[in-house]
Amino acid sequence: MRKRKGVAQVLIGLVLVAALVLIPMACKAPEEVAPPVAPPVEAPPVAAPPEEGAPPEEVAPPEEAAPVVEIKPFRGLADIPEIENKTPIHIPLEAGGSADVQIPYIEAFSAKTGVPVTYETMMFSVIYPKVNIELLAGTGVYDTAVVESTTTCEWAPYLWKMEDLAALYDPQGVEGFRADMKGHSSAILRCGSDDEGNLIGLPYYTYQMSMILRQDVFDDATEQANFKAKYGYELAPATTWDQIYDQGEFFTRKKGDLLKGEVLDYDTFGLGMQAGRLNVNDEIYTRLWSEGGFCARPTRDAEGKLVEFVITKKDKEILNKVLTEYKSCLEWCSPATKDTGNWDTITPRFIAGYTIITPHEYVSLDQWSWTVEEEIGGTVGIYPTPGKVSQPYPGAFHQAVTKDSKNPEAAFWLSRYLASYECQREMGEAGWASVRTDVYSDILADPNYQTHEVYRTIAQRGAYLIDTWDHMEQFIPNYLVFSSDAMGKIYEMHIVLHHEAVTGARPIDDAVAEIVRQQLDLQNKFGTVPMREER
Secondary structure, three states, X not given: OHHHHHHHHHHHHHHHHHHHHHHHHHOOOHHXXXXXXXXXXXXXXXXXXXXXXXXXXXXXXXXXXXXXXXXOOOOOHHHOOOOOOOOOEEEEEEOOOHHHHHHHHHHHHHHHHOOOEEEEEEOHHHHHHHHHHHHHHOOOOOOEEEEEHHHHHHHHHHEOOHHHHHHHHOOOHHHHHHHHHOOEOHHHHHHOEOOOOOEOEEEEEXXXXXXXXXXXXXXXXXXXXXXXXXXXXXXXXXXXXXHHHHHHHHOOEOOOOEEOOEEOOOOXXXXXXXXXXXXXXHHHHHHHHHOOOOOXXXXXXXXXXXXEEEEOHHHHHHHHHHHHHHHHHHHHOOOOOOOOOOHHHHHHHHHOOOEEEEEEEEHHHHHHHOOHHHHHOOOEEEEOOOOOOOOOOOOEEEEEEEOOOOOHHHHHHHHHHHOOHHHHHHHHHOOOOOOEHHHHHHHHHOHHHOOHHHHHHHHHHHHHHHHHHHHHOOOHHHOHHHOOOOHHHHHHHHHHHHHHHHHOOOOHHHHHHHHHHHHHHHHHXXXXXXXXXXX
């Protein structure tokens, strides 16, 4: 009972306390009643009412997008991320000097990434038939393919699109890849793309056509005066093919004649040309395009998609004229190279003083050509090729990743590295024909590089390439060479028939007709876009 009585007393006390507290609160004015305060965990957020006269409440802006992440430049070896796939890769390399330059960089890539890389070198004339078979058969022998610009569209179905690989393997994604590509010429990137503009391979070397001549001979006052007296106009780098013929004739001299006021102890020839069965196409295309001609004209729909190719009457007439004029210019070439000339036979004659002008020559041969300075005290000029509108062949090699590759991740990063600023600058300063315009621009703008040695090694070529590629970009999509998916086969056919036409092995009229016939057959049989002839 004591326990119950104690509890009752406590309860009565609590009631009295509560009454003393609540009765006075009940007597307060209503406006002073404090609102009940809900527990914090249960209270929904309440927006304060707008002040009197305030503008209507604005709708809250959408949630801010994530801040843009700054793209880290890809410069070279140190920027290659960890490659998960360590499967060895095997690649082809073009022989003739370029492979030797690349091999140390390939070894550095392998050492850094832990991916073993093996390679095999092959001459240019072997690349197409050898690699083509492996791609068609799907053997997976090569993890990359050495692709010359003319075969890009034909091989595109067997090669990865570079942006697809970037999406898979570049930590910065496609945007990081595109940022790196801004350092390249868009004209040369187009040469490494399919007709829809998808980049198929990364260019690592260019052999853009140019005109290379003996600048010291052209600057000689006696030669200038004699030329003007004979032809009625100033001696200067040719801007028309008629001028090339005149200059070829003028500088063809016999032993005992004078050149720059000095007696020659050997015959000289005005021109050096590549009429042999290897690179004759690039010289014929350069002339054909410059005169407004096409191998075949592309027709596109409103969306820019190829519908057909047309060989027009005009194109056949221009091709006939080009082959005829080319053949006439061979009169001013050395008999030693007249019908068989190639870059490796005409350049030695240039540096020895036997040839004055190579009217359509690969700019990548500037280094070899400049040894004329050590040999006979000559100097070199590099100029656009002649024509109504100069359109020198924009050649380039690029590394593309095969769809049958056992390790596309490593193949992608090796291609990126060989095309990187670091590689291209180091090789360029050693005389390599770099493909990056940012490398050339940086060197041309650097006051520490304004020396004769740098000029002859890289700067002269760089200035020419930047101007030429800016000019050429507008024309490239119109060339059959960079839009036909049967061009590899057509190119091989052109070599034979162009050579036969200009050397007299086949009448030019007959050669033109046969070129048209075979071109129609090859494109309509192996290509996806039809071709027709205008009669």
